[in-house]
Amino acid sequence: MATPAKTKAKTATRVSAKPPTGTKVPQPAGPSTEGETLVAPGGETHQQADGPAAQLTTNQGVPIADNQNSLKAGARGPVLLQDFILREKIMHFDHERIPERVVHARGSAAHGFFECLESCADVTCADFLQRPGERTPVFTRFSTVAGNKGSADLPRDVRGFAVKFYTQQGNFDLVGNNMPVFFIQDAIKFPDLIHAAKQDPDREFPQAATAHDTFWDFISLTPESMHMIMWAMSDRAIPRSLRMMEGFGVHTFRLVNAAGDSTFVKFHWRPKLGSQSVVWDEALKINGADPDFHRRDLWEAIEGGDFPEWEFCLQTFTQEQADGFDFDVLDATKLIPEELIPLRVVGRMVLDRNPDNFFAETEQVAYCAAHVVPGIDFTNDPLLQGRLFSYQDTQLKRLGGPNFHQIPINQPKCPFHNLQRDGHMQMGVPKGQVNYEPSSLGVDVARESLENGFHTFPNPEAGEQLRLRPETFADHYTQARLFFASQTKPEQDHIVAALVFELSKCVTPRVREAVLSRLIHIDQFLAQSVAEGLGFPGKIVPAPAPVPAKDMDPSPMLSLLAKAAPTLEGRKIGALVSDGCDDKLVAKLKAAVEAAGAKLQIVGPTIYGVTTASGALLPVDHKIDGGPSVLFDAVAILPSDDGGEQLAIEAAAVNFLRDAYGHLKVIAYLPSAAPLFAAGGVVDVGPDDDAGLIALPDASLDDFIAAASAGRTWAREPLVRPPPKPLVAAA
Numbered sequence: 126m127a128t129p130a131k132t133k134a135k136t137a138t139r140v141s142a143k144p145p146t147g148t149k150v151p152q153p154a155g156p157s158t159e160g161e162t163l164v165a166p167g168g169e170t171h172q173q174a175d176g177p178a179a180q181l182t183t184n185q186g187v188p189i190a191d192n193q194n195s196l197k198a199g200a201r202g203p204v205l206l207q208d209f210i211l212r213e214k215i216m217h218f219d220h221e222r223i224p225e226r227v228v229h230a231r232g233s234a235a236h237g238f239f240e241c242l243e244s245c246a247d248v249t250c251a252d253f254l255q256r257p258g259e260r261t262p263v264f265t266r267f268s269t270v271a272g273n274k275g276s277a278d279l280p281r282d283v284r285g286f287a288v289k290f291y292t293q294q295g296n297f298d299l300v301g302n303n304m305p306v307f308f309i310q311d312a313i314k315f316p317d318l319i320h321a322a323k324q325d326p327d328r329e330f331p332q333a334a335t336a337h338d339t340f341w342d343f344i345s346l347t348p349e350s351m352h353m354i355m356w357a358m359s360d361r362a363i364p365r366s367l368r369m370m371e372g373f374g375v376h377t378f379r380l381v382n383a384a385g386d387s388t389f390v391k392f393h394w395r396p397k398l399g400s401q402s403v404v405w406d407e408a409l410k411i412n413g414a415d416p417d418f419h420r421r422d423l424w425e426a427i428e429g430g431d432f433p434e435w436e437f438c439l440q441t442f443t444q445e446q447a448d449g450f451d452f453d454v455l456d457a458t459k460l461i462p463e464e465l466i467p468l469r470v471v472g473r474m475v476l477d478r479n480p481d482n483f484f485a486e487t488e489q490v491a492y493c494a495a496h497v498v499p500g501i502d503f504t505n506d507p508l509l510q511g512r513l514f515s516y517q518d519t520q521l522k523r524l525g526g527p528n529f530h531q532i533p534i535n536q537p538k539c540p541f542h543n544l545q546r547d548g549h550m551q552m553g554v555p556k557g558q559v560n561y562e563p564s565s566l567g568v569d570v571a572r573e574s575l576e577n578g579f580h581t582f583p584n585p586e587a588g589e590q591l592r593l594r595p596e597t598f599a600d601h602y603t604q605a606r607l608f609f610a611s612q613t614k615p616e617q618d619h620i621v622a623a624l625v626f627e628l629s630k631c632v633t634p635r636v637r638e639a640v641l642s643r644l645i646h647i648d649q650f651l652a653q654s655v656a657e658g659l660g661f662p663g664k665i666v667p668a669p670a671p672v673p674a675k676d677m678d679p680s681p682m683l684s685l686l687a688k689a690a691p692t693l694e695g696r697k698i699g700a701l702v703s704d705g706c707d708d709k710l711v712a713k714l715k716a717a718v719e720a721a722g723a724k725l726q727i728v729g730p731t732i733y734g735v736t737t738a739s740g741a742l743l744p745v746d747h748k749i750d751g752g753p754s755v756l757f758d759a760v761a762i763l764p765s766d767d768g769g770e771q772l773a774i775e776a777a778a779v780n781f782l783r784d785a786y787g788h789l790k791v792i793a794y795l796p797s798a799a800p801l802f803a804a805g806g807v808v809d810v811g812p813d814d815d816a817g818l819i820a821l822p823d824a825s826l827d828d829f830i831a832a833a834s835a836g837r838t839w840a841r842e843p844l845v846r847p848p849p850k851p852l853v854a855a856a
């Protein structure tokens with residue numbers, strides 16, 4: 126790619142008036158420069174941005190004189206084929222897109238670093254896990270799974286959590302998800318799962334939604350998916366922020382230390398900001414209000430210096446421990462409860478730089494489950510084994526050939542040499558005569574090293590060639606039951622509501638009933654509540670279950686709410702104001718919110734701001750209909766004395782309050798907000814009854830901050846979304 130030569134900025138402007146009909150449009154002469162006025166279509170003029178400009182050139186480096194008009198035979202004549210500038214520009218544009226990822230197409234990424242906090246030499250010789258304090262660059266991409274590249278950020282879906290560690294011994298890609306288990310046990314089922322989940326092949330809808338017949342048909346016939354279904358129907362599938370998600374490597378991997386000893390491991394990421402989710406009705410509305418909600422949140426946090434951070438944890442266990450579990454550690458539909466094997470925090474990841482270019486980095490990054498480094502190895506998990514093939518294969522298609530590792534975002538940051546040559550888009554210029562090995566001719570040719578090289582753990586393997594699932598993979602319900610039983614009441618209600626929502630979008634009654642016939646094995650209350658929510662008039666007929674569910678001790682670590690610590694850090698508060706509002710109060714609120722580590726955004730009737738009680742202009746961040754309360758974690762309604770009346774006739778302002786209430790948010794309000802409460806039908810039952818309604822000025826801003834830090838007002842939920850009562854008995 127040619128680097129355009131810098132030109133000296135010109136100060137003179139070039140103005141071309143609209144020419145009279147029939148006259149020649151003046152041909153602009155010379156390069157585009159600072160402050161220049163150009164001829165737009167129709168002869169109108171527009172001003173270019175000020176600033177020093179580089180010379181615009183073709184891809185061959187030829188300076189371009191006119192980037193506004195193609196070459197024509199006469200001012201109104203045909204365009205000439207010889208216009209190589211036009212042809213090159215359009216040809217390049219025509220080829221701007223590459224195939225989007227077949228899954229995980231919608232994603233956002235950031236650069237950062239991994240810091241080793243504790244030497245892991247006891248369990249692995251992986252170079253980046255040896256020396257506390259040492260940092261390794263990373264590039265991390267978060268994604269949804271089912272939606273296409275342009276889909277919204279908040280469908281109900283699993284989130285990808287893929288980290289590329291650029292270690293000194295090569296790239297290690299930990300290509301994980303925000304849930305620790307998966308839908309299927311064997312890679313051969315993956316195309317079926319994804320076909321069923323994505324849009325129907327005939328109608329190409331629904332987009333980014335599992336709420337349709339084909340998905341639930343597949344699920345109802347795939348009982349191994351039941352544990353993952355509990356996760357996917359839980360609030361984990363609608364995260365508040367990419368910065369507030371846990372991450373999991375899912376499979377059991379193997380660590381190998383310098384002595385060659387092997388330990389099994391599950392990889393975990395724990396967000397410093399805590400894990401948090403939105404509520405479903407909120408997710409639906411966020412997708413309309415800001416389809417880029419997660420992407421924007423990550424970008425803005427990093428731009429603002431609030432760098433998201435995660436702990437990196439190992440859950441290590443021996444073969445003997447694995448043999449003692451009553452599930453198979455090679456089965457990706459099972460997790461190891463933290464109560465059984467605690468997590469060991471060995472590092473942290475900080476994301477501190479946004480990509481410079483979305484396509485070059487986020488779109489072209491090629492993660493691969495097979496990218497491991499010495500000290501990390503695979504197990505026989507049949508889902509993992511299939512992934513070891515799939516990722517490289519998909520990059521050949523997406524990125525167009527075998528040299529995708531040369532794209533800057535994919536290149537190792539340690540030296541790499543081998544004798545692979547040529548291929549599409551070879552960027553390097555390998556020198557010399559010798560491109561083979563062994564060779565006696567090339568003295569500086571790269572050589573293998575028994576000492577430093579990657580050694581596969583010599584696990585003894587033998588067996589008949591069979592297409593068979595092991596018996597140890599047969600229990601599909603015990604851990605699904607464990608997950609459901611480990612949730613708090615609001616979280617259980619949300620799983621029920623999610624299943625009711627999804628199954629209500631299925632049009633084939635048989636599909637719904639088949640799902641109920643599986644849920645009944647997980648938990649009677651769950652299945653019967655879903656049946657009630659659907660209005661199912663019959664009796665649930667349990668599907669055959671060769672291995673019935675066993676009861677396990679609940680694992681509170683599986684619940685988001687049970688382990689949520691009060692905080693406002695990284696959160697966003699919205700203040701709805703009107704002309705004449707109390708600027709001192711707004712300033713105090715801003716200070717209190719920022720002291721708690723959150724951000725305050727002002728929402729007002731017009732984007733140029735409101736005139737406060739003291740006559741000052743208070744700039745606003747959003748006009749009301751562009752800044753609905755779904756964008757905030759808690760809100761304050763602070764109109765002037767007569768501002769409440771004015772806001773109460775604005776549907777967007779009424780919805781701001783009504784949604785904040787319905788989404789269980791903490792709401793601080795002045796008495797002047799009363800007309801809004803009345804218009805929204807939101808009855809202020811008083812602070813004694815609803816801990817999330819903070820009446821100012823009787824209550825203080827400190828009360829508001831404390832209540833908002835505690836999260837949502839769960840006690841309000843049964844008033845606004847009563848859960849279905851399980852009435853239908855199992856057969």
Ligand code: HDE
Pocket residue numbers: 226227228229232266267268284285286287300301302307311312313315373374375376457490491492508509511512515516517519520
């Ligand atoms: Fe993936 N997966 N996957 N997957 N996966 C892809 O690779 C695949 C699975 C995951 O941000 C694809 O580059 C198979 C589990 C993430 O670029 C593809 C199977 C987990 C990402 C592929 C699985 C994941 C992908 C599509 C079953 C969690 C996005 C584009 C055996 C541990 C990475 C691409 C990014 C992407 C195949 C199952 C995570 C087609 C065959 C389990 C985070 O290669």
